[in-house]
Amino acid sequence: MRVARSFGADDVRIEEFDDPEPGPGEVVCDILACGVCASDVTDWYVAAKLPAVLGHEPTGIVRTVGEGVDNVAVGDRVAIHHHTPCGECRRCRRGHETMCERFRATRLDPGGFAERVRLVPELSSELLVLPDGVDPVEATLIEPLACVLRAQERSNLRAGDSLLVVGAGVNGLLSIAAAHARGVDAVWVREPRPDRLAHALETGAERHGNELVDVAIVCTPKPDAIAAAAEAVAPGGTVCLYAPPAPDAPPRLDGAALFLRELTLTASYSAGPGDMRASLELIAGGEVDAASLISHRLPLEETAAALNLQRQGEAIKAVVIP
Amino acid sequence: MKAALLYGREDLRVEDVPEPQGEVIVEVQAATICGTDVKMWRHGHRVLGPYPCCFGHETAGVRVDTGERVLVSDSVACGNCAACRAARAQICREPTWVLGGFAERIGAPAAALHAIPDGLPAPAAAMAEPLAAALHAVDRGSDAEDVGVLGGGPMGLMLASLLLAGGRMVTVADRHPERRAQASALGARGEPELDQHELVFEAVGRPETWRAAVCAAAPGGTVVLVGGCPHGTEVTLPPAPIHYDELELRGSFHHAPAEVDRALEALAAGILDWESLLGETIPLERLPEALARSGDGPARKSLVDPRL
Numbered sequence: 123m124r125v126a127r128s129f130g131a132d133d134v135r136i137e138e139f140d141d142p143e144p145g146p147g148e149v150v151c152d153i154l155a156c157g158v159c160a161s162d163v164t165d166w167y168v169a170a171k172l173p174a175v176l177g178h179e180p181t182g183i184v185r186t187v188g189e190g191v192d193n194v195a196v197g198d199r200v201a202i203h204h205h206t207p208c209g210e211c212r213r214c215r216r217g218h219e220t221m222c223e224r225f226r227a228t229r230l231d232p233g234g235f236a237e238r239v240r241l242v243p244e245l246s247s248e249l250l251v252l253p254d255g256v257d258p259v260e261a262t263l264i265e266p267l268a269c270v271l272r273a274q275e276r277s278n279l280r281a282g283d284s285l286l287v288v289g290a291g292v293n294g295l296l297s298i299a300a301a302h303a304r305g306v307d308a309v310w311v312r313e314p315r316p317d318r319l320a321h322a323l324e325t326g327a328e329r330h331g332n333e334l335v336d337v338a339i340v341c342t343p344k345p346d347a348i349a350a351a352a353e354a355v356a357p358g359g360t361v362c363l364y365a366p367p368a369p370d371a372p373p374r375l376d377g378a379a380l381f382l383r384e385l386t387l388t389a390s391y392s393a394g395p396g397d398m399r400a401s402l403e404l405i406a407g408g409e410v411d412a413a414s415l416i417s418h419r420l421p422l423e424e425t426a427a428a429l430n431l432q433r434q435g436e437a438i439k440a441v442v443i444p
Numbered sequence: 445m446k447a448a449l450l451y452g453r454e455d456l457r458v459e460d461v462p463e464p465q466g467e468v469i470v471e472v473q474a475a476t477i478c479g480t481d482v483k484m485w486r487h488g489h490r491v492l493g494p495y496p497c498c499f500g501h502e503t504a505g506v507r508v509d510t511g512e513r514v515l516v517s518d519s520v521a522c523g524n525c526a527a528c529r530a531a532r533a534q535i536c537r538e539p540t541w542v543l544g545g546f547a548e549r550i551g552a553p554a555a556a557l558h559a560i561p562d563g564l565p566a567p568a569a570a571m572a573e574p575l576a577a578a579l580h581a582v583d584r585g586s587d588a589e590d591v592g593v594l595g596g597g598p599m600g601l602m603l604a605s606l607l608l609a610g611g612r613m614v615t616v617a618d619r620h621p622e623r624r625a626q627a628s629a630l631g632a633r634g635e636p637e638l639d640q641h642e643l644v645f646e647a648v649g650r651p652e653t654w655r656a657a658v659c660a661a662a663p664g665g666t667v668v669l670v671g672g673c674p675h676g677t678e679v680t681l682p683p684a685p686i687h688y689d690e691l692e693l694r695g696s697f698h699h700a701p702a703e704v705d706r707a708l709e710a711l712a713a714g715i716l717d718w719e720s721l722l723g724e725t726i727p728l729e730r731l732p733e734a735l736a737r738s739g740d741g742p743a744r745k746s747l748v749d750p751r752l
Contacts, residue, residue: 372682376679381695391689
């Protein structure tokens with residue numbers, strides 16, 4: 123099978139790998155589509171993993187199943203999560219399933235930018251079958267939307283609250299849509315790029331001025347944007363660092379304000395199985411308009427171009443379709 | 445009457461002043477010294493009135509009108525702002541501050557007064573003010589069993605006492621061996637530095653200790669920031685643990701009135717060994733030297749008794 127293997131930010135090679143075979147409890151899928159995540163083009167983050175087949179937002183169709191697999195059948199169209207927790211350890215029991223030791227130890231073989239993928243039993247058992255009518259390209263947004271839902275849970279965002287979304291890239295736009303679905307009263311947005319701001323306003327957010335909000339979700343790692351978001355949060359409110367700050371640009375906060383205004387600063391990493399299921403429901407139910415967010419569709423051979431479109435901010439969401 | 449007045453930075457004078465005004469006048473029996481008093485004396489503070497001004501905010505005494513023993517809380521929330529309406533009186537936007545415990549008498553709104561349980565001595569009752577802030581901070585934390593407290597001053601040791609009373613495992617980190625020994629005497633572990641804990645309280649109030657507290661939080665952990673940094677302090681936080689370890693940082697400020705009553709009850713129930721935190725008892729005239737001396741050695745709160 124063909125894969126797109128990254129050796130560096132500008133060095134993505136199409137290579138031939140052996141076709142994967144499922145062991146007991148395992149599933150092999152033909153990949154239908156795989157979204158490009160901001161983390162795939164966060165070069166300091168990816169550097170430690172290379173060379174690697176990137177891509178962790180895939181949907182597929184079940185090609186072969188190993189012995190004992192009974193939750194999916196050949197021909198099922200599925201959304202695939204790339205990590206899964208054990209569900210039993212102390213961190214899982216306390217709601218920190220993405221901190222579970224097994225979570226990051228489970229991964230796709232070889233990755234999403236490939237013709238096929240092998241799923242270990244832990245990942246196979248979490249496959250989500252796509253309902254009829256859900257487009258597999260649009261369904262690549264299930265994983266990023268699940269991450270957004272987790273961040274909103276961690277921020278204790280509730281119906282009737284007000285929300286500031288900082289940055290209207292795909293995660294910001296998903297945040298706005300998910301907030302509307304949650305019954306959030308007022309959704310404000312900050313975005314310097316006019317085209318992105320316009321897109322956010324079309325989805326029902328309002329341009330932020332000086333309103334104080336209950337929750338701010340910061341979808342950019344820029345320290346200045348984080349500090350400004352903290353200033354916009356009302357006493358007792360929450361700032362969620364959604365984008366991982368870069369090692370050389372740590373977040374800076376007003377040490378007196380965090381204390382005097384009793385702010386909560388929270389962060390959210392990835393998404394758990396429950397977030398994936400909730401996300402599928404939102405997309406299948408049409409509550410999040412996935413189609414409007416997929417801006418670019420490219421074949422596997424153009425994975426490098428897809429990564430660049432995302433890196434340079436030209437794409438809202440680029441999707442690779444093998 | 446005699447009162448200690450701040451005239452400027454490190455300029456404190458004990459003088460004869462006019463009798464205080466207020467809804468209720470309280471004869472002060474005990475006024476304990478807090479780290480914030482030291483900050484007010486050294487640097488001034490946003491809640492102080494124009495110089496010369498009175499201060500002291502951990503005050504217990506007797507109502508002149510009824511003879512009732514009362515703790516004078518240091519603030520009354522407005523009851524109208526968004527924070528008050530959300531049941532967060534501690535972060536009221538327009539509180540009335542009630543300062544002036546370092547004096548023979550203090551005037552206060554009746555709403556600032558809390559009855560002292562019978563049998564609880566005035567020095568212990570004065571400590572209900574910081575203990576209420578500690579109770580509030582514990583409630584801002586999670587229910588994790590393994591807890592680290594960074595800073596073994598009076599606030600750190602009060603936090604440790606409350607957490608131990610709640611059945612938690614507590615480690616107190618402080619660079620002073622005397623304070624580590626005090627933590628051990630309470631039943632906590634005293635260490636020079638924190639290892640990794642699911643719940644961490646920062647009870648120092650410096651950017652470097654905020655960072656140390658974040659680094660001491662285990663994956664999925666919570667950090668409660670009890671020590672406020674001075675105004676204008678920018679804190680640079682370590683980026684990787686916050687995101688990849690899904691940490692949560694929560695500021696904890698002050699207390700709500702119900703927490704002051706809970707603190708008085710906790711003191712009456714013997715949850716805090718307040719005597720071990722009590723330093724020397726001094727007259728008003730010795731307040732300047734007590735402020736200058738605080739910070740090092742064992743964690744003890746000096747007590748001003750204006751009747752001396």
